[in-house]
Amino acid sequence: MQDRLKELQAEALEKVAAAADLKELNDIRVSYLGKKGPITEVLKGMGKLSAEERPMMGALANEVRDAISGQIEVKQQELEEAAVQKQLAAEQIDVTLPGRPVKTGSHHPLTSIIEEIEDLFIGMGYTVEEGPEVEKDYYNFEALNLPKGHPARDMQDSFYITEEILMRTHTSPVQARTMEKHQGKGPVRIICPGKVYRRDNDDATHSHQFMQIEGLVVDENVRMSDLKGTLQVFAKKMFGEDREIRLRPSFFPFTEPSVEMDISCKICGGSGCSVCKGTGWIEILGAGMVHPNVLEMAGYDSKKYTGFAFGMGPERIAMLKYGVDDIRHFYTNDVRFLKQFSVEE
Amino acid sequence: MLVSYKWLQDYIDLSGVSAEELAEKITKSGIEVEGVEKLNEGMSGIMVGHVLECEKHPNAEKLNKTLVDLGNGETVQIICGAANVGKGQKVAVATVGAVLPGNFKIKKAKLRGEESHGMICSLQELGIEGKLAPKEYAEGIYNFTPDTEIGQDALVALNRDDEILELGLTPNRADAMSMLGVAYEVGAILGKDIKLPNPQPETSSEQANDYINVTVEAKEDNPLYVAKVIKNVKVGPSPVWLQTRLMAAGIRPHNNVVDITNYILLEYGQPLHAFDYDKLGSKEILVRRAKDGEVIETLDDAKRTLSSEHLVITNGTEPVALAGVMGGANSEVGSDTTTVLLESAYFTGGAIRKASKDHGLRSEASSRYEKGVDPERVRPAAERAAELMIQLAGGELLGGVVEADSLEVKPAVVSTTLEKINKVLGTDLEMKQVEDIFARLKFETSVDNNTITVTVPTRRGDITIEEDLIEEVGRLFGYDNLPTTLPIGASTPGHLSEYQKKRRVVRRFMEGAGLYQAVTYSLTSAEKAAQYALDQREPVELAMPMSEDRSILRLSIVPQLLEVLKYNIARQNDSAAVYETGAVFLKNSNDDLPEEREHLAAAVTGLWESHPWQGEKKPVDFFVLKGIVEGLVAKLGLDNQLGFQKAVMEGMHPGRTAEILLNGNVIGFIGQVHPTMQKALDLKETYVFELSLKALLEAETAPLQYTAIPRFPSITRDIALVVEKEAAAGDLKKVITEAGGTLLKEVQVFDLYEGEKMEQGKKSLAFSLKYFDPEKTLTDEDIAKAHTKVLKALEEQAGAVLRG
Numbered sequence A: 001m002q003d004r005l006k007e008l009q010a011e012a013l014e015k016v017a018a019a020a021d022l023k024e025l026n027d028i029r030v031s032y033l034g035k036k037g038p039i040t041e042v043l044k045g046m047g048k049l050s051a052e053e054r055p056m057m058g059a060l061a062n063e064v065r066d067a068i069s070g071q072i073e074v075k076q077q078e079l080e081e082a083a084v085q086k087q088l089a090a091e092q093i094d095v096t097l098p099g100r101p102v103k104t105g106s107h108h109p110l111t112s113i114i115e116e117i118e119d120l121f122i123g124m125g126y127t128v129e130e131g132p133e134v135e136k137d138y139y140n141f142e143a144l145n146l147p148k149g150h151p152a153r154d155m156q157d158s159f160y161i162t163e164e165i166l167m168r169t170h171t172s173p174v175q176a177r178t179m180e181k182h183q184g185k186g187p188v189r190i191i192c193p194g195k196v197y198r199r200d201n202d203d204a205t206h207s208h209q210f211m212q213i214e215g216l217v218v219d220e221n222v223r224m225s226d227l228k229g230t231l232q233v234f235a236k237k238m239f240g241e242d243r244e245i246r247l248r249p250s251f252f253p254f255t256e257p258s259v260e261m262d263i264s265c266k267i268c269g270g271s272g273c274s275v276c277k278g279t280g281w282i283e284i285l286g287a288g289m290v291h292p293n294v295l296e297m298a299g300y301d302s303k304k305y306t307g308f309a310f311g312m313g314p315e316r317i318a319m320l321k322y323g324v325d326d327i328r329h330f331y332t333n334d335v336r337f338l339k340q341f342s343v344e345e
Numbered sequence B: 001m002l003v004s005y006k007w008l009q010d011y012i013d014l015s016g017v018s019a020e021e022l023a024e025k026i027t028k029s030g031i032e033v034e035g036v037e038k039l040n041e042g043m044s045g046i047m048v049g050h051v052l053e054c055e056k057h058p059n060a061e062k063l064n065k066t067l068v069d070l071g072n073g074e075t076v077q078i079i080c081g082a083a084n085v086g087k088g089q090k091v092a093v094a095t096v097g098a099v100l101p102g103n104f105k106i107k108k109a110k111l112r113g114e115e116s117h118g119m120i121c122s123l124q125e126l127g128i129e130g131k132l133a134p135k136e137y138a139e140g141i142y143n144f145t146p147d148t149e150i151g152q153d154a155l156v157a158l159n160r161d162d163e164i165l166e167l168g169l170t171p172n173r174a175d176a177m178s179m180l181g182v183a184y185e186v187g188a189i190l191g192k193d194i195k196l197p198n199p200q201p202e203t204s205s206e207q208a209n210d211y212i213n214v215t216v217e218a219k220e221d222n223p224l225y226v227a228k229v230i231k232n233v234k235v236g237p238s239p240v241w242l243q244t245r246l247m248a249a250g251i252r253p254h255n256n257v258v259d260i261t262n263y264i265l266l267e268y269g270q271p272l273h274a275f276d277y278d279k280l281g282s283k284e285i286l287v288r289r290a291k292d293g294e295v296i297e298t299l300d301d302a303k304r305t306l307s308s309e310h311l312v313i314t315n316g317t318e319p320v321a322l323a324g325v326m327g328g329a330n331s332e333v334g335s336d337t338t339t340v341l342l343e344s345a346y347f348t349g350g351a352i353r354k355a356s357k358d359h360g361l362r363s364e365a366s367s368r369y370e371k372g373v374d375p376e377r378v379r380p381a382a383e384r385a386a387e388l389m390i391q392l393a394g395g396e397l398l399g400g401v402v403e404a405d406s407l408e409v410k411p412a413v414v415s416t417t418l419e420k421i422n423k424v425l426g427t428d429l430e431m432k433q434v435e436d437i438f439a440r441l442k443f444e445t446s447v448d449n450n451t452i453t454v455t456v457p458t459r460r461g462d463i464t465i466e467e468d469l470i471e472e473v474g475r476l477f478g479y480d481n482l483p484t485t486l487p488i489g490a491s492t493p494g495h496l497s498e499y500q501k502k503r504r505v506v507r508r509f510m511e512g513a514g515l516y517q518a519v520t521y522s523l524t525s526a527e528k529a530a531q532y533a534l535d536q537r538e539p540v541e542l543a544m545p546m547s548e549d550r551s552i553l554r555l556s557i558v559p560q561l562l563e564v565l566k567y568n569i570a571r572q573n574d575s576a577a578v579y580e581t582g583a584v585f586l587k588n589s590n591d592d593l594p595e596e597r598e599h600l601a602a603a604v605t606g607l608w609e610s611h612p613w614q615g616e617k618k619p620v621d622f623f624v625l626k627g628i629v630e631g632l633v634a635k636l637g638l639d640n641q642l643g644f645q646k647a648v649m650e651g652m653h654p655g656r657t658a659e660i661l662l663n664g665n666v667i668g669f670i671g672q673v674h675p676t677m678q679k680a681l682d683l684k685e686t687y688v689f690e691l692s693l694k695a696l697l698e699a700e701t702a703p704l705q706y707t708a709i710p711r712f713p714s715i716t717r718d719i720a721l722v723v724e725k726e727a728a729a730g731d732l733k734k735v736i737t738e739a740g741g742t743l744l745k746e747v748q749v750f751d752l753y754e755g756e757k758m759e760q761g762k763k764s765l766a767f768s769l770k771y772f773d774p775e776k777t778l779t780d781e782d783i784a785k786a787h788t789k790v791l792k793a794l795e796e797q798a799g800a801v802l803r804g
């Protein structure tokens, strides 16, 4: 009997060691340690043993069981580990394959420019005002010191709808409307973005529809030096700290004095190149001190109040900033064009 | 205005100031100089030569063989193709080694067996535009006058050793449309004196008023008319100095009489006109408004029909000139003219502008009258012209004065204070500096304490108010010298309005959802304006459109976005997803501005999701766009107000279109573009939506309020229903929600089956219902009570039965 148990142990351990997978191992467990297994069978013959022999044989049988089940456990861990390894090996991927793209769109470049300018001036205490794109002649021209028959109206040939209503030719009517709303009291600090329309044939540098963004400050004691300082802050933030500005005389019916602002050319650093037409300067915007007639017409006492205004074209700024060479790109909306502006700067 | 650097030196000493430096100074203090052109740029080695011999080339019909004395001891053979070359001529010769414009280098050559040592040049070959060259030299080579010294630099002989400053004049600076005006400006900028011409022509004993009598009927249009009569003129070419000055200023030389009038126009800014006195047919000049239908043939040989809004010069009966714009052909100065009637007049802008606009004639004269000429220069300009006609055309000026004068010349007198100047500019100037600036401008001033009173010369008609004086001070003090400050005074909080903030949220959301922002035109065609309009109001039309395609203001954005898709698909972008926010225009009455309503629209075509190596290609469908609308509305906190209902709309797929509702009001539409329309645009399945952004952004939202995170578990019950194929999930959901009571917190569709296992005309819809009580754990009975109600309602109201 003792020999038989030893024999069974050796036989079982051999099989455990040879087990190829968990199922086989389990079969071994069931066949050797189960209720109908050979060890149980052997122990059935214990009745024939003497009282002294019985406990000894019982202990031996337990030893054999423990030895087998211990080995099974060790083997099981081995096999499980191997199975995990096998699965991991099977799950290997090529990490260099492209990822799943996140679907994204982006701002139109003109919106990027306008929002950047809006935010810059909001930071300086301005609010954003908007107004109608179809305007009354009064707000578009007359309130801006451009009475009917004024030769400067030729400068901006416009799309009329009726004699008194037209597509606005600039965003300045928003200034006139805002000043009127303030009923002759200061301070006014606004920035006005929007679409404007002029009778131009569309080509690389002209568009019958384009954007404008204008600023206006009206208060007691607004000085031209304040305009210069404000524009300097704007130019440096918008185009880079190393850029210089230059104001030179110009003419707009709604400002007096009137100036145009140039910034130093980034491409050549001021020595002259094709971008700046050899001058070292690039024209960015028009500005000036609000004409007393404009103030008076909006209900301000021009003896007490002064103001400055400035206006620029987001298309031009985008063209300079990003090197876009044709204004029509902004309005044909080629996705290959739009995509290029999805990068946050 | 083209300003010759050499000519300018007739009036002001420019030593030590190069043309480039001058240009920069003028730009910074006065008028933008748009460019400086060196007239002899890229040219060298061109000399005045004398053609000693000229004969036909032995082997070429069209060529000439010439022998040219270069004046430097060299005589060379040159083959010349110009028909007008001839023996004895003084010509411009590009010698071997010379360079002509376009880096054209002259080399020794053999032409049809004959050697050629250089090239005889036309004016075009020397960089002068053909339209500016005198007519006789517009084709062929140029001839110098016989007294021209040979051997000298031909470009110097043609005054091409000059630089031209191109002034970009703003409408207020009409004063700088003359050399004298520019001289004043440069004098002020450089702080230098200027010397003006002082014409004192001799007169003969004959009196002009025996020849001509001037009457002005239209005194408002023509307050001053000065006439001079010059007899015995010999019409012929002008001297080279005069021709070259005109050409450099962009005016073609004709003959000495006409050239002189143009020269004075450039010098004084005062347009002049020369009539052939003998062709006038009367001894009278009468200035009046034209009669309606009256016809004049102008110098350009065009017959022009006039109206009473135009001003004419007549011989008492017939018009002889369209005043201030162009002379008449009937009184034109020609080679046979011997007596010239010279007109120097002050016309006001209105009638001139009208005539030049109506007849599409913008001349050097009309553009000056339109902007306003200096009344004080009318007489001196006539004197100067007469003087030149005596000198250059051998004329004889008749004595006396013939004019019609109703002009009151009053120089503007404008005052300002030192305080005001410094307050506006932000400077700290002293009165001495201000006075000095006006002295440089040659303006008279008087100072009383802190007030300065300026008498503005009539040449500067742009200065009328004290702000104009401040501008003069500012620009001549130098904007570079202005301090740099920021506005003082009460600070204002800068911010976006609620609407503007939300609009930015909408844009971010749309972009995050995968759409590109487009910006399209507001003006469109009549056909497109009517398409996809939410509000079928009459469109707003332009009175005078530039084209049919851009004649009407849009009522919707979708047609514009479909164009964008079409454009992209045609350019091999296989998919495109765009959105736009912008106004549509709804007509009110004719006298009112249209309503401008901001819309949001989107259009998507092609693949929505694609991950090629994983084999995934998902084209856009209705629910992609619907999901975007739902997500956007949820983002704005309005999801409880949102609804969709099936709709039929022109241009849209009849089975795949819905109206978008907010609080029960239609605010937009969504769906697939009608296949016919897709085909017309060469698009595959395309989905769009458009809604009133204004309605969305102005809708009331409940203030954001925290609700407790549930402490008790929720219970989910799934039901699969068999319903009619046409049954709308939205309707079923509504029935469920209403019947479920307060415990039913969420209802979601999780399955749709329309396969063959279903009975004909039926489909299966499965909903997941989530029950939850914030106060306690729900018991089976609680749920059963609610759930039974739901099932009953479904059966009774929607004929929906549980799927077995």
Ligand SMILES: [Zn+2]
Pocket: A265, A266, A267, A268, A269, A270, A271, A272, A273, A274, A275, A276, A277, A278, A280, A281
């Ligand atoms: Zn540059």
